[in-house]
Ligand code: SF4
């Protein structure tokens with residue numbers, strides 16, 4: 001009998017906790033926290049403790065499947081891969097390389113995402129490669145690239161513990177990033193001030209010193225209002241602004257109009273309360289902002305992110321220990337899948353595809369001519385598919401038929417495709433429509449790295465064998481690359497892929513699996529003797545001077561009307577994860593949150609004659625779903641909340657696919673909706 | 679435990695295998711880890727396990743309920759370091775046989791318990807309400823507990839702990855304390871693994887004190903039967919507990 005404890009990285013949120021998988025003779029029996037791990041310190045959330053539960057579930061995909069006469073039939077890897085490569089070649093010849101799009105995955109490793117984008121760029125000659133970062137923090141990447149030159153957390157997770165002021169907006173940290181929330185609680189116990197600005201009550205907001213509720217879609221107004229107070233009361237960090245930033249005058253110009261009365265009329269926040277928040281934040285010694293999808297998932301998400309960057313820069317709360325602006329990334333490897341180039345306009349390491357020098361470097365490294373035109377984003381790819389311009393999608397580990405906005409439209413679009421190939425660990429709502437379905441190994445069945453939200457590159461280690469005939473995605477990508485006749489897909493391990501990625505990705509230049517096996521490295525880590533970087537922008541910003549963006553309030557794409565009087569926002573709960581593919585197959589998690597629900601305010605519910613537990617139908621201009629009402633005081637009147645985990649009442653049937661013009665992120669957080677009893 | 683991958687990991691090795699860089703200074707709850715593994719270890723072979731005083735007590739509770747076959751377990755006594763004893767506020771740190779380490783005396787007091795006992799009951803209640811409001815329902819305090827045995831956990835039963843709710847409410851913690859009243863051996867693993875930083879060991883120490891005062895009983899000795907497991911006539915109950923509730 002063989003008993004092993006295999007150290008690996010959690011496959012759920014971007015905190016990146018490490019733990020041991022307990023294995024007895026290739027059977028996964030449990031999870032043991034790792035006490036010496038710098039990030040998790042032997043603590044996990046309920047999802048981490050149950051991260052073994054879905055792995056050996058009977059529903060796992062075990063053999064390649066190909067659609068014949070409308071039905072998915074089992075076949076061999078040879079046959080399935082030959083068919084896939086043949087179809088890609090046919091479509092490329094007939095309609096050109098840009099008629100094909102690849103979706104990389106925030107659930108796959110850096111090495112795999114590197115291969116996925118290489119597949120699109122080097123083997124098919126298209127930059128059409130994107131992934132679900134488009135749906136969560138695309139606006140962070142564009143916004144912070146503009147403001148600072150780097151779109152990632154400026155500090156590390158442990159630093160939250162030592163902050164004097166933690167300012168949280170648009171993040172339900174205790175439920176969505178519980179072990180980061182744990183650090184915030186440590187700070188709270190120490191006496192730090194916690195400020196939460198959110199339209200919903202969250203477990204953290206209930207413990208906060210100051211909790212303010214803004215109207216959904218009004219963020220820039222209150223942020224500019226805060227900056228005005230800071231300027232008017234002389235709380236600006238003059239030194240910092242003078243030596244480290246540019247365009248302060250432009251900012252001053254826009255915030256001039258953010259008078260308390262105006263801000264109150266847009267946001268619903270009382271002037272005195274907002275001023276108090278501004279003072280507490282500005283005067284703190286060490287202040288950290290944390291934000292997540294409540295900020296980014298708006299049709300002006302990029303601007304909201306830039307507004308927060310302005311706030312951090314005026315007060316000088318950036319670039320030092322426990323001072324910074326921190327986007328909390330959602331998926332285990334969403335930071336890494338962006339780092340490894342799973343984006344239509346960027347090569348690995350945020351090098352632009354339309355920059356001739358960068359392109360020349362990759363052309364030389366890969367020995368192939370590369371396309372210069374940035375590719376389609378995920379959200380645009382679906383629009384193009386709907387009008388018949390995009391003909392093929394190859395999807396690695398994403399479930400767009402649950403995760404994308406306006407699912408009715410997504411469904412119409414993917415039905416138009418000549419080729420839909422899905423590579424995943426379970427059958428999903430998306431694979432139902434696929435022509436080819438390939439079974440993949442999950443995190444516990446392969447080696448590789450995830451990069452967590454604080455830029456730490458963390459190993460995942462193979463603990464058990466994949467079920468049936470499933471292969472790790474990196475092997476699938478290599479075999480497909482070879483069949484497409486491309487060079488540079490002869491890898492025999494993920495460590496080799498990382499070695500190549502490091503040579504073309506300066507921020508990963510010093511990273512290799514051997515080092516990662518012994519130490520925690522955070523990028524930028526440019527050389528083998530570099531210890532990695534904990535805090536960004538310490539001496540200067542990545543781009544040189546930080547840039548103030550003069551952004552102003554704009555209303556959301558959809559506002560409530562007589563017909564759709566509510567504002568619907570969507571999000572997660574603690575126990576389920578995203579489209580539920582994994583958590584809904586984990587009995588302890590499913591038991592805690594088995595059913596879809598809509599949260600609504602008590603007053604609203606009473607007016608409509610709805611009580612706790614009633615069945616209601618919620619509709620928007622795009623669709624209707626039926627689910628249970630959960631009546632609460634924890635959401636402001638006029639707003640409703642639905643978690644997006646449940647296929648039987650998919651919140652994204654309702655959401656609006658209106659896009660932020662710069663980052664193309666959809667407006668998941670605001671759409672007009674109606675609620676009816678029954 | 680041994681050093682691997684820049685961390686310290688719990689390990690199980692076969693006879694004759696090289697143990698590698700052994701470490702004894704990281705307080706993994708080895709009895710919990712072994713309890714997870716035990717049902718799968720059906721080969722009947724002997725299992726040697728590093729045993730601190732608290733582990734020894736946990737084993738006693740486990741043996742008493744027949745979860746491990748006593749004949750299969752070989753204990754290797756480990757005396758905890760001064761630092762560990764202080765961190766655990768442990769009053770009883772020396773195992774019956776010391777094979778590794780130097781025995782050190784325990785600490786008699788728990789500063790927080792004393793502070794709390796000097797508060798008014800309203801203040802004390804406020805303190806605990808604040809603490810429990812931080813709870814994130816991770817179930818670490820039960821998952822890592824060496825003496826949480828029930829197959830069907832009452833905390834997962836909907837009558838007392840509604841689904842979803844975060845934080846889960848006072849009843850969650852009171853039920854847990856009550857269920858462990860006659861079993862908890864104060865290893866402190868719940869407190870160490872609680873991400874909310876709730877002083878669960880102190881909570882326990884206060885419950886244990888009442889239990890000692892009222893029933894003159896402390897868990898951790900396999901000859902003593904818990905007063906909660908006796909009939910009204912004072913005789914020991916047969917069989918497992920918790921099958922009903
Ligand atoms: S906090 Fe995130 S990374 Fe840590 S255990 Fe929970 S889901 Fe996993």
Ligand code: SF4
Nearest residue numbers: 813814816817819872
């Ligand atoms: S370990 Fe702490 S946070 Fe987790 S359930 Fe127990 S008391 Fe709550």
